[in-house]
Amino acid sequence: MNHWIIAPVILPAILAPILAFVMRHDISLARIFSIAGAAALAAIALGLTVLAAQGETHVYELGNWPAPFGIVLVLDRLSAMMLLLTSVLALVALLYAVSTEWDARGRHFHALFQFQLMGISGAFLTGDAFNLFVFFEVLLIASYGLMIHGGGAARLKAGLQYVVMNLAGSTLFLFALGTIYATTGTLNIADLAVKLREIPIEDAALVRVAAMLLLIVFAIKAALFPVQFWLPSTYANAPAPVAALFAIMTKVGAYAIIRMYTISFGPDVAATGSMAGDWLLPAALVTVVIGAFGVLGARGLLPLVAFSVLGSMGALLVAVSAFSPQSTAAALYYMVHSTLAAAILFLVADAVISRRGAGLGLLQASPVIRHNGLFAALFFGGAIAMAGMPPLSGFLGKLLILDAMRAPDTMVLVWVVILGGSLLTIVGFARAGSIIFWKSTAIDVPEVAAPMPAQPLAITAIFAALAMLGLLTVFAGPAMDYFDATSQQLYNPAGYISAVLGNGV
Amino acid sequence: MEYLVASTVGVLTAAGVYLILRLRAFPVILGMAMLSYAVNVFLLSTGRLAVNLPPILSKYATEYTDPLPQALVLTAIVISFGMTAVVVMIALGVFFENGDDHIDDQAADADVSEGKS
Numbered sequence: 085m086n087h088w089i090i091a092p093v094i095l096p097a098i099l100a101p102i103l104a105f106v107m108r109h110d111i112s113l114a115r116i117f118s119i120a121g122a123a124a125l126a127a128i129a130l131g132l133t134v135l136a137a138q139g140e141t142h143v144y145e146l147g148n149w150p151a152p153f154g155i156v157l158v159l160d161r162l163s164a165m166m167l168l169l170t171s172v173l174a175l176v177a178l179l180y181a182v183s184t185e186w187d188a189r190g191r192h193f194h195a196l197f198q199f200q201l202m203g204i205s206g207a208f209l210t211g212d213a214f215n216l217f218v219f220f221e222v223l224l225i226a227s228y229g230l231m232i233h234g235g236g237a238a239r240l241k242a243g244l245q246y247v248v249m250n251l252a253g254s255t256l257f258l259f260a261l262g263t264i265y266a267t268t269g270t271l272n273i274a275d276l277a278v279k280l281r282e283i284p285i286e287d288a289a290l291v292r293v294a295a296m297l298l299l300i301v302f303a304i305k306a307a308l309f310p311v312q313f314w315l316p317s318t319y320a321n322a323p324a325p326v327a328a329l330f331a332i333m334t335k336v337g338a339y340a341i342i343r344m345y346t347i348s349f350g351p352d353v354a355a356t357g358s359m360a361g362d363w364l365l366p367a368a369l370v371t372v373v374i375g376a377f378g379v380l381g382a383r384g385l386l387p388l389v390a391f392s393v394l395g396s397m398g399a400l401l402v403a404v405s406a407f408s409p410q411s412t413a414a415a416l417y418y419m420v421h422s423t424l425a426a427a428i429l430f431l432v433a434d435a436v437i438s439r440r441g442a443g444l445g446l447l448q449a450s451p452v453i454r455h456n457g458l459f460a461a462l463f464f465g466g467a468i469a470m471a472g473m474p475p476l477s478g479f480l481g482k483l484l485i486l487d488a489m490r491a492p493d494t495m496v497l498v499w500v501v502i503l504g505g506s507l508l509t510i511v512g513f514a515r516a517g518s519i520i521f522w523k524s525t526a527i528d529v530p531e532v533a534a535p536m537p538a539q540p541l542a543i544t545a546i547f548a549a550l551a552m553l554g555l556l557t558v559f560a561g562p563a564m565d566y567f568d569a570t571s572q573q574l575y576n577p578a579g580y581i582s583a584v585l586g587n588g589v
Numbered sequence: 590m591e592y593l594v595a596s597t598v599g600v601l602t603a604a605g606v607y608l609i610l611r612l613r614a615f616p617v618i619l620g621m622a623m624l625s626y627a628v629n630v631f632l633l634s635t636g637r638l639a640v641n642l643p644p645i646l647s648k649y650a651t652e653y654t655d656p657l658p659q660a661l662v663l664t665a666i667v668i669s670f671g672m673t674a675v676v677v678m679i680a681l682g683v684f685f686e687n688g689d690d691h692i693d694d695q696a697a698d699a700d701v702s703e704g705k706s
Contacts, residue, residue: 214661221668228675237686244614244683245692247676251621252609254672258628258665265658266635 086135089144089159091128092167092205095121096198104195115182118194122178125201126171129164136164137566141573141583143211151211151584152272158211158584161570162416166208166339169420170332172552173427174201176545180431181325183541184438189234189323196233199226200329207336211584213264213271213348216340217257220305224250227333230326231318242321249314253304260297267291274584276348277577280355288355295349295356299363302344305337307397309370315397316378319390324434327386328427334397335419342404342412346574347581351407364405365494369501371398376505379512384446385437388516389429392470395505396422402498403485412571414484417564421477421556425469428549432462435542436520447519458543460521465550467513472506477556482506484564594634601627614680614690621676625669632662 099121107114135142136159144157178197180186187193203223210216228250232243265271267290268279283291300311307315315334319327345360375395382388400422403415439453453459465476472482482502489498556563573579601623608620636655644656684690 214664218664218668221672225671225675228679232679232682235682235686237683240679240683240686244676244679247672247679248609248617248621248692251672251676252624254668255605255621255624255628258632261661262628262632262635262658265661 085144085148086142086159087144088128088132088135089142089157089209090146092125092132092171093157093202093209095125095128096202096205100195100198100202103198104192108192108195111188114194115187118197119175119178119182121198122171122175122201125205126168126175129167129171132159133164133168135159136161137569139569139573141580143583144209150586152270152275155215156211156272156274156584157209158273158580159209160580161566161573162339162343163208165416165420165566165570166335167205169335169423170201170204170208173332173423173549174329176427176431176549177325177328179545179548180328180434180542181323183539183545184325184434186234186323186325192229193233196226196229197329199223200230202226204332204336208339211273213273213276213344214261217254217261220257220336221254223333223336224254227326227330230329231322233323233326239321239323242317246314246318249304249311253301253311256297256304257301260294260301263290263294263297267294272584273344273348274577274581277350277581278585280348280353283353283355285354291355292359295345295359296363298344298349299341299360302337302340303364303367306334306341306401307337307371307394308364308401309367309374309398312371312374312394312397315394316387316390319393319430320384320386324430327390327430327434331393331423331426331430334393335400335423338397338400338404338415338419341401342415342574345407346412347577350575350577358407361405361407364401365498368398368401368405369497371395372402372501372505374398376508376512379509380515382447382512382516385433385516385520386430388447388512389426389433392429392509392513393422393426395509396426396470399482399485399502399505402502403488406489406491408488409568409571409575411485411488412574413564413567414481414488416567416570417477417484417556417560418481420563421469421481421553424549424553424556425466425476425478428462428466428546428553429470431542431546431549432459432466435459435539435546436463447516450524453524456521456525460517462543462546462550463517463521465553467510467517469550469553471509471513473510475557477553477560480557480560590638590640594630594638598627598631598634601630612692614683614692617692618673618676618680622669622673625665625673629662629665629669632658632665634658 103114142159146155200223203219206219210219228247231246232240270276270279304311349356351358372395375391375398378391379388382391400415400418403411436459440450469476469478472478486499605620605624608616611617636658639654642652642654643650644654644659
């Protein structure tokens with residue numbers, strides 16, 4: 085048993101209470117330890133990804149109890165790449181938060197941040213559906229604290245809606261898990277895969293109900309129509325570094341859909357069949373449309389970015405809904421890309437708004453900010469990545485998704501919606517960029533006396549994230565090899581099952 | 590007993606959903622609490638209903654009840670208790686900041702578009 089597998093959960097779990105109790109009065113010490121912790125997490129995640137890339141599924145039995153009696157953590161290609169993505173994103177968000185002093189606007193930012201990382205890492209690693217629920221709650225309760233970090237009436241109100249929505253989702257999750265346990269007698273993902281494949285189609289009614297309930301729960305997390313309403317106001321009101329980290333939260337929902345509906349409720353399970361995909365596709369298409377119109381209609385910069393995240397979740401879930409190895413590989417590539425692109429856009433938007441001054445998040449011309457060109461370029465980079473224009477990885481990601489969606493009966497609809505959505509997104513971003521960066525130059529106002537500090541570290545963090553998108557584009561070939569192997573692993577659940585349950589199955 | 594448990598879950602869920610759809614924070618929190626009670630009872634019944642059977646090994650017992658749902662319920666109770674406390678605190682914060690406890694979005698929307706951050 086490789087003990088490094090549990091390190092991504094243990095490390096933040098130990099660091100967070102230390103940050104909360106020992107370093108709560110010393111923000112610089114907390115910053116150092118928090119950033120060092122995130123860097124260590126990234127190093128561990130990189131090591132685990134190298135380990136998982138060899139193709140074997142590694143299992144960590146907690147307390148050495150064999151599955152399905154004990155809880156297991158499972159490291160395969162999918163969970164390793166999600167861990168790496170999380171830790172890299174966390175590092176970018178943390179550097180930005182420290183440099184812009186977002187973390188000093190309220191208390192316990194770093195402790196909550198580490199707890200959030202613990203929950204996300206656990207959700208990606210766990211091999212047990214109930215444990216997945218527990219880690220969801222860990223990451224949610226930390227996200228509630230982060231969401232309302234810094235306070236303010238609007239943020240608190242949006243935070244309350246976010247909390248209520250997620251509490252309702254958690255309750256639904258429990259109902260779904262209860263139904264699954266009542267029908268199959270297990271909650272271990274691998275054991276579930278075995279038991280579900282034995283259920284004959286005549287006795288499948290309850291299992292189908294449970295599968296549908298579970299899909300709704302994950303759809304809430306992934307902000308899929310018709311349960312997407314929480315996302316725009318939450319993301320637009322959250323502190324920017326938190327919104328950047330939240331970019332991975334919707335992907336936790338997408339990850340859970342990919343994991344549960346390939347391994348456990350796979351397309352080859354007679355009881356559920358292609359039910360998940362049949363419901364996901366129309367919902368995801370509507371989500372793309374809502375996101376595109378939201379981008380076009382948004383009156384503020386942050387809501388604009390939030391709606392573009394919604395649209396990208398739609399495109400991602402369109403690819404997931406096909407449940408074929410090719411489309412899942414495309415979805416994984418797009419998932420990595422859209423997480424980073426969303427983070428970049430939130431950070432750039434915050435940098436611009438903080439320089440324009442309070443109350444100027446609206447899309448209207450105002451006195452030009454310092455380094456206008458630099459921020460215009462950064463916004464341009466993030467926007468073309470998000471909209472899916474060449475040369476960045478959004479273009480490749482959308483191309484891969486379109487290429488994977490060639491089923492004759494849905495191809496026209498999917499292509500029209502995704503391409504149309506991209507066009508509207510481009511128009512929306514072009515409008516926002518030209519108003520904020522170009523029209524503002526026409527207003528002649530002498531520069532304010534006390535300019536913002538330059539915050540080189542924050543700009544570096546944004547550039548680092550953009551550079552990662554560049555690397556994802558340049559090394560798209562090796563990356564796709566990895567994602568192809570990942571989806572092969574997902575659609576041959578026998579390897580996962582035998583790794584978790586031992587050789588007897 | 591099946592009828593009693595089933596109707597308890599049903600009534601609690603219906604009341605919880607009704608209350609969650611209210612516009613004010615206090616009924617919504619009560620609704621969350623009701624829903625979490627409903628789901629706790631539901632989880633307990635997923636291991637089949639049994640009376641007077643031990644969940645752990647005992648030398649006098651001939652039959653056992655399923656211990657796993659009891660462990661699940663315990664976890665769910667702890668989590669929903671903590672979550673209710675959090676949501677009460679946040680709702681209080683909203684009440685003191687805004688002066689009313691409406692859940693709906695109009696004021697928040699206006700603030701977003703003004704770019705308060």
